[in-house]
Amino acid sequence: MPEGHTIHRLARDQRRDLVGAPLGASSAQERFVGGAARLDGQVLRRVEPWGKHLFQWYESGDVLHVHLGLIGKWQRRPSPPPLAVGEMRLRLEGPERTWDLSGPMVCRIVTPDDRDAVVARLGPDPLRPDADPDRMWSRLQRSDKPVGILLMEQDVVAGIGNVYRSELLNIVGIDPRRAGRAVTRDEFDALWAETVRQLRLGVRRNKIVTMSPAELGRPISRLARGAGRYAYKQEACGRCGTPLDVFPLAGRRTWACRACQPR
Numbered sequence: 312m313p314e315g316h317t318i319h320r321l322a323r324d325q326r327r328d329l330v331g332a333p334l335g336a337s338s339a340q341e342r343f344v345g346g347a348a349r350l351d352g353q354v355l356r357r358v359e360p361w362g363k364h365l366f367q368w369y370e371s372g373d374v375l376h377v378h379l380g381l382i383g384k385w386q387r388r389p390s391p392p393p394l395a396v397g398e399m400r401l402r403l404e405g406p407e408r409t410w411d412l413s414g415p416m417v418c419r420i421v422t423p424d425d426r427d428a429v430v431a432r433l434g435p436d437p438l439r440p441d442a443d444p445d446r447m448w449s450r451l452q453r454s455d456k457p458v459g460i461l462l463m464e465q466d467v468v469a470g471i472g473n474v475y476r477s478e479l480l481n482i483v484g485i486d487p488r489r490a491g492r493a494v495t496r497d498e499f500d501a502l503w504a505e506t507v508r509q510l511r512l513g514v515r516r517n518k519i520v521t522m523s524p525a526e527l528g529r530p531i532s533r534l535a536r537g538a539g540r541y542a543y544k545q546e547a548c549g550r551c552g553t554p555l556d557v558f559p560l561a562g563r564r565t566w567a568c569r570a571c572q573p574r
């Protein structure tokens with residue numbers, strides 16, 4: 312599943328390609344033909360990411376709400392695009408570029424109130440300038456759940472998935488099994504700052520590579536797939552070389568270093 316940096320990157324690119332001109336909207340799937348017809352010819356005003364959710368605001372007040380889920384994806388093509396194929400839920404054709412959406416978990420047209428109701432259930436998104444870290448802090452402080460589970464709960468903090476969870480906790484030195492309420496304010500401040508820094512890096516690099524250029528030793532374009540990470544799916548800790556422990560948490564495997572992340 313894409314993590315938050317992917318959605319912010321998509322929003323940035325869609326802003327450049329689609330905002331400001333009337334769009335051609337269509338669907339190759341019966342279930343969204345009506346929705347696409349409603350958007351067809353409208354001007355897109357802005358594109359707003361929040362965690363793993365994307366909202367496109369149209370001139371009429373319609374808001375397109377998209378969540379990619381596990382298999383959904385957006386594809387960007389030059390305009391005019393080739394003939395649409397069957398799995399395409401929505402095509403948005405701009406003057407220069409066309410965006411095709413396939414396989415989303417959520418694709419629906421909602422009102423601004425509906426959008427507010429969705430984001431009311433989400434925690435702060437560290438990539439948004441209006442993010443309030445104290446909301447995440449208060450959730451951690453009230454919880455006996457392991458911090459490695461809390462980081463994956465979208466109503467605690469929006470946009471972190473399994474890769475960033477392992478990386479962030481390794482970098483700041485917190486065992487993922489530690490209770491949320493046992494995280495100190497200093498540790499939390501370090502965790503939040505590193506989360507913001509890493510997600511921004513993810514937007515810029517367009518992939519999850521958490522190591523610094525000096526540690527990488529080669530250009531990102533020449534890294535093997537999955538390389539450039541400290542913990543996620545690694546044999547040994549990228550910070551100290553200790554073999555990593557692997558265990559399930561929130562139904563997904565996580566990696567932790569017993570030297571850097573003492574229990």
Ligand SMILES: [Zn+2]
Pocket residue numbers: 548549550551552553568569570571572
């Ligand atoms: Zn280590």
